[in-house]
Amino acid sequence: MRHFIIVGILVIVAASLTYMGLDALNLMPVAASAQAGPIDWMWNWQVVAMSFLFALIVVPLLYSLAAFRRKKGDTADAEHIVGNTKLEIGWTIAPLFIVMVFAYMGAYSLAETRRVDPQAMIVNVNASQWAWSFEYPDYGFVSTELRLPKDKQVLLRMQSKDVIHSFWVPEFRVKQDIVPGRVTELRITPTLDGAYKVRCAEICGTSHAYMESPALVLSQGDFMAWATEQQGIAAAAQTPEGKGALLVKSSGCLGCHSIDGSKLVGPTWLGLFGSQVPLSDGTTVTADEAYLAESILNPSAKIVAGFETQAMPAFATLTEEEIANILAYLKTLK
């Protein structure tokens, strides 16, 4: 009996200390969305359960190692205890009850994260290897940054043109895969201004690690100012170069091709037009309009030397006009 009392007290002490220690560590990043609330609430209860169960097993285990060690010279076996059916039933039923309660709490908190605001602002998210672009249909512009107004629910309607990606901002908690051939949705209500990042959470190939975009939560006023400014830029971009510049952003080209001369997964675009391009088969080609158009529509036809390892996806869905716009834009990069 003495052993049971000591262990009982130790379990409670160890469980409390474990919980307090884990709580003090601030395990989760800052919570910046309304959806983070129910998830962190659920997580906290899970930390309580983890701390208790950890103590419940480890304390008697360590205690047994200390108290029930074989004495030197003792060769006899221990007491012949084969089991206790009541105890076994008890520790089957009690956990069963607990996990059902936790499953119910899980379903409840999931429902909380999915509350629908019919007035939500829509943002169309386009994911591609390895870039994000965000289209604001209410305002008519496309951005490579996700900027959201505080305290307003946003409905993300997400599409991928190549492989599976996953939208995740750790500070918002919720995560949703983006599957080619369909639209997946995610609702987020930002609650804390700050600069975060959208990070692709589903492996999507070579540069998966770098598939990140800024995600900014702004006050309503700051957001409106930014949106108006972007609207203006989009409206002003009536020249082919301007349209091309927006198109390469929204098509994800800049995920692999730099415009400042730095080497990414693909060749840089700076000074590309009109230059002599060395190819992997040893020949060179002049980067004229025909070559560049071919490289967009059928990238593997001619591969630039030094870039053999990574195949570029074909952008066969672009119209002739769109390609002409992109070429016009490329000519400006000198």
Add this chain to the structure above:
Amino acid sequence: MKNMKPMTRAFWLLLFGLLAGYGVGLGLDLLVGGRVNFTASIAGLFSLLIGVALFFLGLVGYRTIARAIVWQIAGTLGGALFVTAIRALMGLKAISPPFLFVEPAWVFGGLTGVICFLLGHGVVDDWIKMARGIEVPERRADAPGWQKYYSPSLDHKVIGVQYIITALILLVLGGSFALIFRTELASSGLQFLTTNFKLFNQNGLQFYNTLMSLHGMIMIVSILLGIAGLMNYLVPLLIGAHDMAFPRLNAFSFWIAPPAAVLLLASLILGGFDTGWTGYPPLSAKAPIGMQMFFLGVFVAGWSSILGALNLIATVVRMRAKGMVAFRMPIFVWASIATSLIALTATQLIGLSFQLVMFQRLFGMGFFDPAKGGNPILFQHLFWFYSHPAVYVFILPGLGIVSELLPVFVRKPLFGYKWIAMSSLAIALVGFFVWAHHMFTSGMNEYLRVPFMYSTLLVAVPTGVKFFSWVATLWKGKITTPTPMLFVLGAIVVFLMGGLSGPPNATVSTDLHLHDTYWIVGHFHDTLFGGFVFPFFAALYYWFPKATGRRMNEKLGKLHFWLMTPSFLVLSLGMMRIGLLGMRRRIGDYDPLQGFDATHLVLTIAGFAIALSILIFIVNLVISLKRGEPAAGNLWNSRSPEWQAPSPLPAHNYDTPFEVVGEPYDYGLPGSKYVEFAKK
């Protein structure tokens, strides 16, 4: 050349083959590409192929396996040339850089290579003879000494050792891959796997992805072979059988695994792949040729699992000793049955899902291609229908080892034997209804999420029964802690951490945050170390004397334990910590602004410490094999039948059959016995 030792000669041939192969590769590159490129992938590929082939050619006549590997390489090239010739005749594209042969040729070559390995090794000779009407003896003598471990022996103990050694080799290989990418991760930014890095047509990040993906699958195959080794060695001994039910099938089940491992490794030199071990399409439908070698390797390895499980179930059902009713079977046999039931019925699904992607790539069948009406989510369902139950395949035998060894070192009966036995079956059963918890964020039908949360959380109940029963077994015992017992205790604590970090992933709302993060990586490393690695080492230290007649060095064993355990705890807790804060899985570089650099450095050091502890284990293994303290008798004072016979046991095990006359774990009951051997 004639006077050299075979090994020395083989190494000279390796050197010569590497150089000659490089030359041949440069020539082929000149033919295909029209110019000489000294870093061409073809040159590297042929250098390795011809080098390895010559190495083993030098050993032919000394090692049966050498002939098999030479045959596999020859068979691969032959199959590839065959398809290339047909394509050339049909006017299709027959050769192309970077790997000379086109994808269908390599896939066909991979398959013929495996068949040639089996033919070259001789493991199917008896079946071929039977098919031709030639009589073969029921039993045959093994080759002398170490030779038997390279040859198609029919003795279950030899096959068990073959499995375990192969598992250890793959464990070291998969671990080395981890050390390479762990080094890259030690700080943010790219250190050596940069965009300028180039190996076998992969840049640094691509190579990182290949190593990371192969680490996963090589370790999975290592675990499958490890548990198959334990089950093969132990189950016939524990139930008093003279061998497995189908000895030739048993040898086949093992010998199909080495060529599968070669295929998996071949993916590394054929352009790699960047999908992780899960191989989700559409990414896997676009990956380099290495992807196909990976799929083929897993497909072939699956045969080993399925046939081994079939054999084990037949053995336990038909060949138990007199008096061994179900509830008097050793607990490890219960665990083996539960594991084999899963392996027998679920493995087909991973083979199928990978085969569908192979066919999508080879024949343009759009199973998972949305442009052709396919559905990428379907793949995930098929894949996880095996791959979740598979994790119970990995851990159930390990938990069986924990239950098997605890009573011996506590000198007390296993608390709630029947409950522990049934909990293994319950885990196996519930395990079939939980797969979609891997897909909570995948975009599958929303209404599936909550039912799968309930079913997944149910797994906690039978797992809890095991933990409580283990603690109750320890309670009031007379505990000693030699090396095997230390690993058993380590297994309980580490598996507990894996178990406790599971429910947050099973709960949909918290999983929305945790999915695909380092938290998950920490969680499953806990379950696999606690459920397999620690029990596996416990079993090796415990049964090593049974297999060799010598015991392993205790001091080195304890050093292994006390180095590995804290390092591993640091590693897994550190992974979980940064995962919660936003570290994603499967990335070769991370945002320095997230502030993970210091933690990653600690994780890398911990990883190297684990590697060092494994090195100590291997040194111990080799030293003890020759110079270990002799231990012929019942070293651990166990009631189990194998310890009542001399060590090592001869072929066909016991001289006289035994009868079960008592309960398996009645320690502390005076005058009781588990088994009684018949008089000669």
